[in-house]
Amino acid sequence: MGLFSKIKKMFSSNEEEIEEEELNEEEELEEIEEDSEETQEVEDEFEESDEDSEDAQEIEEDSEEIKEEIINDDELEEFEDEIKEEDSEVLEVEEELDNSETELEDSKKEEHSLSKKELKKKKKEEKILKKQQKKEEKRKKQLEEVQIYEKGLTKSREGFVSKLASLTNKYKKITDDYFDELEETLIMADIGVNTVMNFMDRLRDRVKHEKIENTEDLKEIIIDELFIIYVNDDVLVNKINFNDNGPTVVLFVGVNGVGKTTTIAKIASKMKKEGKKVLLVGGDTFRAGAVLQLEDWGKKINVDFYGKEQGADPASVVFDGLVKAKEEDYDLVLIDTAGRLQNKVNLMKELEKINRVIGQQIEGGPHETLLVVDATTGQNGISQAKSFKEITNITGIVLTKLDGTAKGGIVLAIKDEVNIPVKYIGLGEREDDLQVFDIEKYIYGLFKDL
Ligand SMILES: Nc1nc2c(ncn2[C@@H]2O[C@H](COP(=O)(O)OP(=O)(O)OP(=O)(O)O)[C@@H](O)[C@H]2O)c(=O)[nH]1
């Protein structure tokens, strides 16, 4: 089975699995109910034994009375027989009493072990319930995430994916013309010329070796090969590298207008929801209004902000912000920077200075330097990634505005040509429109209709 088939199966078979599990859990619950019926029976028996012992007590009291009467009246002989009878009755009752006492003990023991059993079952019941709730939440979250990908990638799906589909319809058989048009379609989708060239070579090889003739049979192989471009033997790291000893510092870089400030707000909002104490630092003192924009976001999402006036030295803002972060025990510091400096040398010097200050203040910092790239700028975005990689150590990419482009292929190109993992994707302008990048959900969201 191809990779894509596996992914598709994973997301769509989720429901069946859950139904089966729910059936199993129902059976377990029935068992528990049967057990508690058993407990009730033993409890009833226990009550009956109690009644028996009350009877025996009464008889004993009676015989005491009779004995007293006899002594008082001195009519021993007359009552001798009666006494004997009574005595044997008492003996019988005593025997019965003994029996019921051992029975009582037995049932007490049973009752004890059953109540233990009962307790265990109860705990199990609670555990099952909790498990069910957790599973339900997880399923809902996954479904929601997949839907967000599907929605955010609508334009790309309608763009190059539907072109791919019509290509399959147009050429039933694989021909040179088909390959040419496929190549063109992929380049138009911003996968990047180099990536497409390598991809086409691999595809031609597979067609030859696996003797594939129909374009229909090639569809899934195309998706698998695109997937392979991204994964490319690497361990996929989409997680933020958190600092265990003190605040984690994340620096955001990128040219102007790509979505740095918005992304910082989105990540801050997400991390706050996860329980982290977050500080925003307004390191973009270059552009008028930039400091205020970040401060406003802070107010909106209820996250603290540190900043100075426009024109202040960004490195000094960062310095003071980190002093505050250490003193007040922040978990996460997100630093905004200016994208627009007069030239590359200036930008490089500025970033070097900021990096130095961070490293001096917090060991191992910055723990991440995320380059923000606007997906709608296509190949220009790839060039930006290449330039930034030369001037500073980029650890991950945030690809914004994927909701606004029909060229979702840039995700594949950026990984293949720049070899930096995409860690987050932006799928809208609101604070919730951010997703941790997941290649499987991405591929599913893109090709589910193919
Ligand atoms: N549709 C869409 N719009 C986005 C996304 N991310 C950011 N934007 C919009 O892009 C515009 C620029 O975003 P900013 O966050 O100000 O970009 P910036 O990189 O900080 O810009 P400068 O501070 O000028 O360098 C704003 O209008 C945002 O709402 C996204 O994922 N999808």
Ligand SMILES: [Mg+2]
């Ligand atoms: Mg900004």
